[in-house]
Amino acid sequence: MTDKLNKTYKKAIEIILSIPKDTRIRVISHYDADGISAAAIICKALYHAGYDFHSTLMRNPFDKGLTRVSKEENQLIIFLDMGSGQIETIEKMNCKSIIVDHHQYLKEKPAKHVFQINANLCGINGNYEACGASLTYGLCKALNHDNSNLVSLAITGIMGDKQYIGGIRGYNKSIIDEALKNNLITEKVGIKFYGESIFDALYYSVDPYFSGVSGNKEVINDLLDKFKINTDTKCENLSENQMSQLQSYLMFLLVKKGCEKNILDTIIRQRYYSTNIYGCELERFADLLDSCGKSGNRGLGLSSAIGDNKSFNEAVKLEKEYKQKILDELIRLENDGFIEKKGFKYFYSIDSSLGGVIGGIATNFILDSEKPLMSIVKKDDEIHVSCRGNQQLVKQGLDLGFAMKKSSEKLGGHGGGHAIASGATIQASKEEEFLKIVDEIIINQLK
DSSP, rough: OOOHHHHHHHHHHHHHHTOOTTTTTEEEEEEEEEHHHHHHHHHHHHHHHHHHEEEEEOOOOTHHHHHHHSSSSSSOOEEEEEEEGGGHHHHTSSOOOOEEEEEESOSSSSSSTEEEGGGGTOOOOTTTTTTTHHHHHHHHHHGGGGOOOOOOHHHHHHHHHTTTTTOOHHHHHHHHHHHTTSEEEEEEEEOOOSSHHHHHHTTOOOOTTTTTTTHHHHHHHHHHHHHTOTTOOOGGOOOOHHHHHHHHHHHHHHHHHTHHHHHHHTTTTEEESSSTTTTTOOOOOOOOHHHHHHEEEEHHHHHHTTOHHHHHHHHHHHHHHHHHHHHHHHHHHHHHHEEESSSOOEEOOOOOHHHHHHHHHHHHTTSSSSSSSEEEETTTTEEEEEOOHHHHHHHHHHHHHHHHHHHHHHHTOOEOOOOOOOEEEEGGGGGHHHHHHHHHHHHHHOO
């Protein structure tokens, strides 16, 4: 932990402990796996410290969501996995607030009543080395060392934000190393197979997405027949030889498709298992939380993360429906193709929550690595944009967070995020103008 981060944690704890114990603390977090994990960590830590809490998971906190919160009577609001990009709106709420974020920040020193913990302001790269959940875990562990048992949720957030791509590093690595040392998690090298059977594992595999296999019942049946594997065999009951054959074949498909090396390196790798969260492999648990958040079942995701067994079982059923929607969209895009501009490619999606997910999967497993990909969803009089790049493009100068923020603000909208992944919302009537501005920015960045 950097000295600066340690100091910010201490200051944030002073703010929390200054609030009377009979006070309900407001928690606002993002609705993806990282945000849900972060919310579960802080809620459990606040409860153990004797506080009541009211937690809300938000997709888009820029205006409507925060407008509702500003009308409430709160003594302290804690923003997780968001806030640094919305700091001016938060300042106007005139409520004591703590921000715990790893996205790009707008200002280093906010108003007195707003305290900001941002990885990038503490010498930590928020794109790769820390996420909302790992930063929130660090804060809660500093509050009370007994909160070390929440580390599995921190690692779930790391997996959910895909900060394992290129290898676990920095602040995240220190958390995982300590958890392994203290036997709070276990590790094992393997591929991400889960489901009631090996058929389910292959059929519902969306990340990684195996082109021609994922979502294709006939091909999967033929493949399993070829390897003399019964379709209802449980993944854990596969022989070493059967697993090896399957892994080799699937890796061959990805190489043939032209997947980048840093993505290939994530398929068969070190995986982390919780000793206290349903015994789950933690990337698998992150997938489950993501499916809850992005299918509109945010409360179910938070309940599962907090440890409610009934919610977890419901979430497992819901996840299949969610993944079927993703598969339908991916197969459609493979068949129909993408629209191409000089600086990026884009497609239209039916759901703004799914658009970014599909864009990320397509970027890694369907398209070449030469251009970023944007999804566009039209809703009422607005368009919601999600943009995804890759690490190679970022090294060449791509900064999607800047591109989304700059282009949307020019047109009276709002946007931002990471260099590798970001989003924006603008008026639908300004779509063509927006696309033109973004294209110019990205072309200039990649020069």
